[in-house]
Amino acid sequence: MVAPVLEIEDLVCGYRGRAVTSAASFVVRPGEWLFLLGPNGTGKTTLFKTILRLLPPLAGRIRLDGENVAEWSARRFAARVGYVPQAQVTPFPFRVHDVVAMGRAAHLGPFATPGARDRTIAEQALRDLGILPLRDAAYTTLSGGERQLVLIARALAQQPVVLVMDEPTANLDFGNQIRLLAHVRRLVARGGIAVLMTSHDPNQALLYADRAAAVGRDGSLLVGKPTEIVTESYLHAVCGVDVRIADVVCPDGRLARLCLPMLRS
């Protein structure tokens, strides 16, 4: 088995010394897509911010390639971990290629500006996501789905080994959700990049995840295969919803599992 690239060890997260989550431990390996599931208010975002080092951990460690990142500079960390926030807004109409080139910051000195090589990397990221035609558009004029793709391209321009995505499908229509997840799937399969992503949709985890981690009502964390995590009892206990899990035969003969909420009469 490949050695994990990101290791979370007994990580306790919270604000101003007050714990929001109980100790969480899991690892992400190269070429693996890990879904973080859980309802609002269970500390999912807090855990995410702590992993991204935007919040100091109350206890525990984060390791990258086996090394504790506690003393790392923001720049060193960003050269390894790319972050895709939820569709961001800015008052300034930056061009798409300028936004994507911002991903190069961690690889440049404090007074440097992106050079020819950085622009090539940024263009490649746009090409990988099929949005090269948008390169000269103003970011502020894009749709939510396009913005999300631009932010993924920016994170790819960081050339990270771990990609952290915060509910990337939250503001997208159905078609764009599927297209975005197909892009991520290709990145994981091709580049050996590790993806850690939050989602509200258990069906996404069943369809795409290599493994899933679910936050419980008590702030505890359960990690395993998606089929072990997304169960009728978990969704009932945590989301308060009755669901049935069903297997559907796809045209190519594969079995796809999905969960279907039960309507109450």
Next chain:
Amino acid sequence: MALLFGLLPALAGLLSLLIGRYPLTPATVLAVLGGHLLPFGHDAPATAEIVVVAIRLPRVAAALLVGAALSMAGTAYQGIFRNPLVSPDILGVAAGAGFGAALAILLATGPAGIQVSAFGGGLAAVSMTWLITRYCAGGTDTVLVLILAGVIVGTVFAALVALVKFVADPMNVLPAITFWLMGSLAAVGWPDLLAASVPIGVGAGTLVLLRWRLNLLAFGDEDARALGVDVGRLRLAVVVAATLMTAASVALSGVIGLVGLVVPHATRLLVGPDHRALLPAAAALGGTFLLIVDDAARSLVSAEIPLGILTSLVGAPFFLALLRRSYGGTA
């Protein structure tokens, strides 16, 4: 485009040397300037020499310098606060620097004291505005809180300025403070200009070095940090540089309103939000703008109109037009 922005202030500068009560031909002006820059003499009259070199040139240079400094500082503030509506005026920096300078005039500290005191006042004001915003906003509507905090801080410093004026000697110190606060380049000479160009140069150099880093703050602090930016240090460096430039301008020319708000905003519409192009373009346009307004201030009527009054009167309708254009009002 870059050439145009370079030529604009140079051309405006040359033309401005022709404006004034003593009539000068372009040939005389060029002869005098050439005689100073090149190792040949010139045969222009001695009066022309004095008018150009000792009277008009420092004033033209000061207008270009102050206009460029206020515009670059405004651009930098707008960048780090992610808000196209902030400026040295709105953040309270100008009021803080004005108080610092008024206090220094009251205590008769001399030109260097005015600069240091203006810088201290400006930095105190912008820090207060920023701290109030962080303390009160809690991550929600930062823009609104920032502007309201700036209004409050500006009001406090305006009150302190009034206090200084109240205790000042009404025969000579009070008029000095009052006229100086109105903003004027009339009394600027070469020594003042040189003294102001050092802090302005240091601030401008810092901002130019950080021009691309300023772009990285466009999507917010957490976003910039995730890109690998040390946000706290970057913001501190930019605030100190922009405040240094504002304070040096205020110490040189008094309070000149709206330039730091209007010029960056208008320049962004022309060249886009990328600070690599925006900072130099704003400097060129800001210098030219202030020079033209100053030409009007000294030549429209026989008595000189204080510059700060004119920039505010010209800048306000201009800003309202920009506001309408940016936010697409239809009524």
